[in-house]
Amino acid sequence: MLDKEQIKKLKIQASEICEKTVELIYNGGGGHIGGDLSEVDIMISLFNYMKHDPKNPKWTGRDYFILSKGHSAETYYTLLSEYGYIDKKLLDKYGTFGSILGGHPNKKVAGVEANTGSLGHGLGLATGIALALKKDQKENRVYVLTGDGELGEGSNWEAIMSAAKYKLDNLTWIVDRNSLQISGKTEAVMPLESLKGKAEAFGFKTVEINGHDYEQIFSALSIREKEKPLCIIANTVKGKRLACAENRPDWHHKTPTKEQVEQLKKNMAEYRKELA
Numbered sequence: 492m493l494d495k496e497q498i499k500k501l502k503i504q505a506s507e508i509c510e511k512t513v514e515l516i517y518n519g520g521g522g523h524i525g526g527d528l529s530e531v532d533i534m535i536s537l538f539n540y541m542k543h544d545p546k547n548p549k550w551t552g553r554d555y556f557i558l559s560k561g562h563s564a565e566t567y568y569t570l571l572s573e574y575g576y577i578d579k580k581l582l583d584k585y586g587t588f589g590s591i592l593g594g595h596p597n598k599k600v601a602g603v604e605a606n607t608g609s610l611g612h613g614l615g616l617a618t619g620i621a622l623a624l625k626k627d628q629k630e631n632r633v634y635v636l637t638g639d640g641e642l643g644e645g646s647n648w649e650a651i652m653s654a655a656k657y658k659l660d661n662l663t664w665i666v667d668r669n670s671l672q673i674s675g676k677t678e679a680v681m682p683l684e685s686l687k688g689k690a691e692a693f694g695f696k697t698v699e700i701n702g703h704d705y706e707q708i709f710s711a712l713s714i715r716e717k718e719k720p721l722c723i724i725a726n727t728v729k730g731k732r733l734a735c736a737e738n739r740p741d742w743h744h745k746t747p748t749k750e751q752v753e754q755l756k757k758n759m760a761e762y763r764k765e766l767a
């Protein structure tokens with residue numbers, strides 16, 4: 492589905508978004524860096540795949556996206572600014588008093604469909620939007636990205652049951668399955684396995700993929716099964732590309748040092764050179 496050039500472009504874009512996200516967190520004095528970096532490839536794929544128009548964020552033909560793991564807002568802000576939804580200068584104010592770019596996304600930010608950050612609400616919101624679109628016989632799709640630790644919130648499972656009941660085949664739920672949460676491994680805090688088995692049992696067409704592999708992500712996004720919502724379990728690495736943070740629960744929320752930022756920039760520049 493994707494050719495070599497498209498994959499190369501996505502890889503370059505990911506390395507740049509990763510760099511800019513880490514710089515944003517450094518300049519702003521903190522952020523949920525681990526979950527920001529695990530979602531980069533998924534988010535980039537969505538921004539490339541979904542129907543949307545940065546010049547007209549409320550375009551009625553758009554697909555809807557909800558970042559249910561709202562704490563991972565910095566990657567989202569970086570992408571929104573790269574795509575022209577928000578002025579790049581806004582990023583300089585991230586995390587400062589009075590800025591609309593807070594630690595969690597809100598609807599004052601162009602392109603953001605819902606205020607999120609209190610975990611366990613995005614799936615319910617997405618299910619409601621998908622149901623309304625179905626009733627109006629609209630073709631728009633709804634995408635929602637949850638964390639895996641987030642699935643400990645019971646409200647998710649109510650939404651999941653409803654999505655199946657109402658046969659919401661216009662809904663795609665993606666799980667950023669980095670297997671870590673705030674206090675350690677998901678399987679130690681509140682086991683989810685078999686997550687695929689659970690999602691299937693709850694009535695979702697379910698696939699499990701490598702959440703850093705564009706071919707797998709795009710092919711999963713294109714799956715359509717009549718009258719079934721879609722669940723994509725995207726296995727990822729928390730802190731991806733920032734070597735000191737990869738797979739480290741203590742990097743759930745952290746500010747990198749200047750040296751760590753510089754090292755990342757060097758690594759990403761080398762990576763892009765290798766790709767060229």
Ligand SMILES: Cc1ncc(C[n+]2csc(CCOP(=O)(O)OP(=O)(O)O)c2C)c(N)n1
Pocket residue numbers: 523525526527529560562563608609610611637638639640641642667669671672673729743
């Ligand atoms: C209702 C609620 N409880 C607690 C928190 C605090 N909190 C922020 S992130 C987080 C862990 C989320 O883990 P996961 O969903 O796996 O996200 P990721 O690892 O991708 O960052 C928690 C408990 C919150 N934001 N909302």
